[in-house]
Amino acid sequence: MTEKFEKDEISGTQTTGHEWDGIKELDTPMPRWWLWTMYATIIWSIGYWIVMPAWPLVSSYTAGMIGYSSRASLENVMSEAAAAHATDRAALVTTELSEIQSDQQTYQYALRGGKSAFAVNCSQCHGSGAQGAPGFPNLNDDEWLWGGSVDSIYETIKYGIRSDHDDTRLGDMPAFLDDELLEPAQINDVAEYVLSLSQQPDLDAEAVTRGKEVFAAECASCHGENAKGLREFGAPNLTDAIWFYGGDKETIVRTISKGRANVMPAWVDRLDDATIRQLTLYVHSLGGGE
Amino acid sequence: MADSAVENIDVQPVNKKENRALFEKRKKIQPKKARGDFRRLKWIIMAVTLAIYYITPWIRWDRGEGAPDQAVLVDLARERFYFFFIEIWPQEVYYITGLLIIGAISLFLVTALFGRAWCGYSCPQTVWTDLFIFVERLVEGDRNARLRLDKAPMTASKLGKRVLKHGIWIVIGVLTGGAWVFYFADAPTLFRDLFTFNAALIAYSSIAVLTATTYVFGGLMREQVCTYMCPWPRIQGAMVGDETLTVTYHGARGEPRGPHKKGETWENRGHCIDCNQCVAVCPMGIDIRDGLQMECITCALCIDACNDVMDKIDLPRGLISYDTYAGQFDANPNKKLKVRFVRPRTIAYSLILALVAAIMLFTLLNRSILELNVIRDRNPLFVTLSDGSIRNGYTVKILNKTHDTRRYRITAEGLKGMQSWLQLDGPQDHDLVVIVPEDSVSSVKMFLSAPADSLSSKTEDVDVIVTDLDTGQVEVQTTSFKGPDK
Numbered sequence: 001m002t003e004k005f006e007k008d009e010i011s012g013t014q015t016t017g018h019e020w021d022g023i024k025e026l027d028t029p030m031p032r033w034w035l036w037t038m039y040a041t042i043i044w045s046i047g048y049w050i051v052m053p054a055w056p057l058v059s060s061y062t063a064g065m066i067g068y069s070s071r072a073s074l075e076n077v078m079s080e081a082a083a084a085h086a087t088d089r090a091a092l093v094t095t096e097l098s099e100i101q102s103d104q105q106t107y108q109y110a111l112r113g114g115k116s117a118f119a120v121n122c123s124q125c126h127g128s129g130a131q132g133a134p135g136f137p138n139l140n141d142d143e144w145l146w147g148g149s150v151d152s153i154y155e156t157i158k159y160g161i162r163s164d165h166d167d168t169r170l171g172d173m174p175a176f177l178d179d180e181l182l183e184p185a186q187i188n189d190v191a192e193y194v195l196s197l198s199q200q201p202d203l204d205a206e207a208v209t210r211g212k213e214v215f216a217a218e219c220a221s222c223h224g225e226n227a228k229g230l231r232e233f234g235a236p237n238l239t240d241a242i243w244f245y246g247g248d249k250e251t252i253v254r255t256i257s258k259g260r261a262n263v264m265p266a267w268v269d270r271l272d273d274a275t276i277r278q279l280t281l282y283v284h285s286l287g288g289g290e
Numbered sequence: 291m292a293d294s295a296v297e298n299i300d301v302q303p304v305n306k307k308e309n310r311a312l313f314e315k316r317k318k319i320q321p322k323k324a325r326g327d328f329r330r331l332k333w334i335i336m337a338v339t340l341a342i343y344y345i346t347p348w349i350r351w352d353r354g355e356g357a358p359d360q361a362v363l364v365d366l367a368r369e370r371f372y373f374f375f376i377e378i379w380p381q382e383v384y385y386i387t388g389l390l391i392i393g394a395i396s397l398f399l400v401t402a403l404f405g406r407a408w409c410g411y412s413c414p415q416t417v418w419t420d421l422f423i424f425v426e427r428l429v430e431g432d433r434n435a436r437l438r439l440d441k442a443p444m445t446a447s448k449l450g451k452r453v454l455k456h457g458i459w460i461v462i463g464v465l466t467g468g469a470w471v472f473y474f475a476d477a478p479t480l481f482r483d484l485f486t487f488n489a490a491l492i493a494y495s496s497i498a499v500l501t502a503t504t505y506v507f508g509g510l511m512r513e514q515v516c517t518y519m520c521p522w523p524r525i526q527g528a529m530v531g532d533e534t535l536t537v538t539y540h541g542a543r544g545e546p547r548g549p550h551k552k553g554e555t556w557e558n559r560g561h562c563i564d565c566n567q568c569v570a571v572c573p574m575g576i577d578i579r580d581g582l583q584m585e586c587i588t589c590a591l592c593i594d595a596c597n598d599v600m601d602k603i604d605l606p607r608g609l610i611s612y613d614t615y616a617g618q619f620d621a622n623p624n625k626k627l628k629v630r631f632v633r634p635r636t637i638a639y640s641l642i643l644a645l646v647a648a649i650m651l652f653t654l655l656n657r658s659i660l661e662l663n664v665i666r667d668r669n670p671l672f673v674t675l676s677d678g679s680i681r682n683g684y685t686v687k688i689l690n691k692t693h694d695t696r697r698y699r700i701t702a703e704g705l706k707g708m709q710s711w712l713q714l715d716g717p718q719d720h721d722l723v724v725i726v727p728e729d730s731v732s733s734v735k736m737f738l739s740a741p742a743d744s745l746s747s748k749t750e751d752v753d754v755i756v757t758d759l760d761t762g763q764v765e766v767q768t769t770s771f772k773g774p775d776k
Contacts, residue, residue, distance in 0.1 A: 031316070031514070031518065032316060033316075033511070033514070127669075127670075128669055129667070129668075129669030129670045130670075131669065131670035131673075138670070138673065140670055140673040140681075140683075141673050141674065141675055141676065141681075142675050142676050143675075143676045237676065240676035240677065240678075241674055241675070241676060241677065241678035242674060242675075242676050285713055285735070287673060287681060287683060287713070287737050288673075288675075
């Protein structure tokens with residue numbers, strides 16, 4: 001063998017020596033710039049090892065010359081962000097809630113912050129769109145158990161409902177059957193009456209009449225003579241189209257028999273005042289704010 | 291001769307150096323200066339294109355108060371693109387798409403008609419390489435002088451020439467990058483800031499990067515950019531046809547080639563005297579007599595060189611000339627150039643071009659200065675209010691593209707007894723007026739509520755109407771209103 005592999009006559013390039021069905025492959029040389037690029041990347045990687053954190057050691061790692069660390073960089077970014085928010089957060093705390101709404105800069109800041117704080121802290125019960133669920137009120141509508149003004153909402157978020165905080169909002173729906181306050185028949189009558197308040201069809205007229213008396217005796221003290229609810233006790237309006245736990249007869253009977261005592265936690269010890277104010281303004285902005 | 295005791299083995303080293311070159315070194319091309327019509331044309335095009343590049347950012351264009359007065363400006367910070375009377379917002383980037391389509395089709399059309407005219411005359415790579423070669427010739431002399439200089443040992447004079455050449459190249463690179471950044475900021479302000487070191491870091495780094503690419507592409511890599519990096523040479527096969535005008539060597543007339551002495555007969559031989567002038571001037575380092583090649587950018591400098599030679603030996607010009615593939619087989623030196631410019635392919639390209647241009651023009655002329663986007667809340671889909679009515683929430687975005695603050699009234703129609711109000715205002719307040727500052731977007735939350743019995747199905751159409759209180763311009767968007775299952 002005088003030559004390693006045959007040279008292609010036309011291109012003058014050596015072949016790889018492989019042949020398939022008479023087709024041969026040229027071993028075309030790579031361009032020099034390609035080689036230089038590869039060398040450059042190798043040199044770059046060595047520089048990178050020296051400058052940046054690179055090699056794992058037994059209990060630590062090579063830190064690199066400029067001391068970069070992604071954790072420190074995150075902390076920097078977070079403290080920069082906190083510093084950038086400082087003015088707006090301070091304004092949130094020092095301004096009256098009702099006045100913030102006319103200060104566009106602070107108000108828009110509050111709404112955005114409130115939206116994200118809501119997603120983190122509130123959406124688990126109230127839903128991501130604050131649409132609620134049975135037992136967890138819808139915050140978009142115009143019915144408020146404890147009041148829909150910014151101040152009422154602020155207090156509710158701060159101290160909670162039936163929470164373990166001393167200033168919590170308190171109001172009990174007793175278990176009329178379990179505590180033997182009413183007979184099952186009376187509960188049936190009062191349930192019929194409650195349904196009649198919101199003009200439900202197919203009711204037993206006699207039961208409604210009987211239920212009205214029971215209601216006046218047992219329920220009106222919290223829900224009011226006209227059954228429109230009392231915010232003092234968080235007692236809902238029973239005459240409107242919105243039901244807290246459900247508006248079918250079975251649910252109403254259950255509510256009267258077993259009572260209801262859902263809890264909203266107090267946030268005053270978990271969130272800072274600025275965040276609670278953001279949440280207040282956000283909830284107020286959802287469409288039902290008073 | 292050889293000692294008979296020693297056997298002469300017929301062997302070659304398996305790994306002989308010249309056979310194991312895995313990496314090919316670039317062979318330097320030293321193009322000779324050409325003289326003639328095409329060279330002159332190229333100088334003119336170079337002057338015009340460079341002038342456009344350098345002057346454009348300095349052209350002023352009055353758009354009124356509060357808007358930049360630069361005719362061509364890509365305002366990245368404020369997300370606007372200005373081009374004379376055209377002003378584009380980011381969401382109108384489809385205008386750029388249209389522009390790119392026009393650019394691409396124009397390139398197809400020009401290539402179908404004249405081959406790679408873009409590559410040969412107006413591609414920035416060609417223009418800057420030409421400029422760099424001009425500088426090289428100025429400093430080191432023409433082809434022969436440069437070849438001698440390359441071979442010569444390093445002396446003070448050679449070093450001086452080299453330093454001067456690369457120095458000027460880098461200055462050109464800086465000026466190239468320097469002009470580029472003016473397209474992205476107010477040119478006079480940036481010009482001052484650049485020298486007082488007040489300009490943004492991105493301005494300096496852009497200049498640095500463009501200096502490097504200009505120097506490397508124009509000075510060092512040159513034809514390699516066209517041959518290895520650019521996809522266009524490989525696409526040209528699909529664009530160029532038998533009737534495309536390209537730089538053509540008329541083999542039928544030129545062959546058989548060979549040296550010719552004055553007074554000898556031209557009988558039984560071709561007109562090519564194999565003087566290699568066409569090869570010497572070629573910036574791509576090819577021989578046009580091999581036919582149309584991927585490397586050929588059709589700069590036509592070989593035409594100039596050959597015409598010069600033909601004049602000297604008293605033969606008709608045009609042994610190398612612009613001609614079609616079909617035309618190169620005609621041996622008659624005095625033949626007329628026949629080109630069919632109107633062909634199905636060029637008609638098709640022209641029609642597509644006209645269509646896209648018309649659509650672009652139409653949309654640009656009908657560009658609205660008021661735009662409305664209504665986004666319905668999806669979470670919750672709807673809210674039941676205490677009186678049983680249904681409420682839907684909407685985010686209304688009003689785009690005021692004028693340069694004045696405008697007041698807009700928002701109204702909604704579509705359902706019986708429907709009420710509308712803006713967030714904060716409450717249902718009692720019906721003054722739904724939004725003030726939108728000039729050249730900006732305002733986003734307001736709007737609520738619509740309707741009695742449950744006004745909905746005859748789960749989803750109803752409602753119209754949100756925005757009226758400009760100053761001009762009366764009205765913009766309507768139809769959106770949906772959702773309620774419970776019926």
